[in-house]
Amino acid sequence: MRIRNALSIVPKPITLCATTILICAPLIGSIAGWIHGRAYMAARHSGGLGLYRLQQHHVTDLPAISSFIGFVGALVVGALFAAWLLGLGYVYADARRRAMPAVPWTLVAIFVPNLLGFLLYFVLRRPIASPCPQCGQAITAGQRFCPSCGYRAQTAPGGLTPAPGSST
Amino acid sequence: MWQGGIVALLLTVFGSFAATQLGARVAAAWHLSAVQLHLGLAAFWIAPSLWICLLLLLLPVSPSLWMNKKGLTR
Numbered sequence: 001m002r003i004r005n006a007l008s009i010v011p012k013p014i015t016l017c018a019t020t021i022l023i024c025a026p027l028i029g030s031i032a033g034w035i036h037g038r039a040y041m042a043a044r045h046s047g048g049l050g051l052y053r054l055q056q057h058h059v060t061d062l063p064a065i066s067s068f069i070g071f072v073g074a075l076v077v078g079a080l081f082a083a084w085l086l087g088l089g090y091v092y093a094d095a096r097r098r099a100m101p102a103v104p105w106t107l108v109a110i111f112v113p114n115l116l117g118f119l120l121y122f123v124l125r126r127p128i129a130s131p132c133p134q135c136g137q138a139i140t141a142g143q144r145f146c147p148s149c150g151y152r153a154q155t156a157p158g159g160l161t162p163a164p165g166s167s168t
Numbered sequence: 169m170w171q172g173g174i175v176a177l178l179l180t181v182f183g184s185f186a187a188t189q190l191g192a193r194v195a196a197a198w199h200l201s202a203v204q205l206h207l208g209l210a211a212f213w214i215a216p217s218l219w220i221c222l223l224l225l226l227l228p229v230s231p232s233l234w235m236n237k238k239g240l241t242r
Contacts, residue, residue, distance in 0.1 A: 113213045114183030116176055116220040123172040123224060 006090055009097070014089030018082035025081070029074020030067045037066030091121050099129040099138035173225035180217045187213050 007015070041062050091109045095102040109117035129138035137148035145152055191209050195202045 112216060112220055113187070114179045114217045116179060116217055116224075119172060119176055119179065120220060120224065123227070 007086065009093040010086055010089035011093060014085060014092075018085045018089075021078050021085070022082045025078025026071045026075040029078075030071035032074075033070020034063050034067040036070070037063030040066070087118060091118065094125065095121070097128055097138070098126045099140050100126055170225070170228055173221065173227070176221040176224045180214075180221045184209075184214045184217060 044062075088106055088109055092102045092106045095105045105121050109121055111117065112120065127141040129140045131137070132139050132146040132149065132151050132153070134151040135146060135149040137146055139146050139153060143153075187209055188206070191205050192202060194200070195205045
């Protein structure tokens with residue numbers, strides 16, 4: 001449920017791109033594996049590969065096995081890449097709703113190695129910002145005034161509550 | 169906060185080990201200089217990772233370095 005909620009804020013193009021990768025990667029992997037297997041079979045029949053000539057009686061369906069290995073390998077790699085892409089989309093969207101600089105944080109998540117950019121983001125992220133009742137600009141929990149229009153607001157545990165009789 | 173530092177340390181150790189192993193395989197497959205590849209990995213992968221790890225480990229103690237008792241920056 002939490003994962004579904006997290007995925008719901010990821011921008012649609014990123015979700016579409018990750019889904020396409022997840023679908024296309026196993027297909028490409030299985031086709032590449034099939035071609036690879038066929039190439040080995042051809043080399044084996046022509047006597048180019050001594051090692052495979054020894055295994056001729058044991059491996060009769062090399063293209064199918066190679067295609068299956070390619071399918072599984074590409075599925076794993078594609079799933080990891082799609083998950084990384086969805087993570088980047090989540091960082092971008094989550095940083096925006098927390099009134100943090102979204103593009104720099106996404107770049108940090110992309111370029112800091114060993115996934116430490118994601119960890120850094122989750123450790124340092126601010127509380128979720130509420131929209132200003134007057135101008136709609138994001139106001140974080142610690143801010144008493146809207147940074148855009150100067151609207152005075154009191155922060156309560158439940159969220160943003162406007163102060164009575166205050167508009168500037 | 170310190171849990172983040174521990175996770176960062178673990179990610180750094182295992183991720184750098186995996187990157188080094190993969191780098192060695194890539195260097196062997198593509199006939200690259202293994203020494204140069206390891207130097208590149210150390211400069212652009214392991215060192216930044218260690219810096220971030222150190223930053224995350226020092227974050228819990230860092231506010232005392234630039235804030236007074238009221239929590240205001242000096």
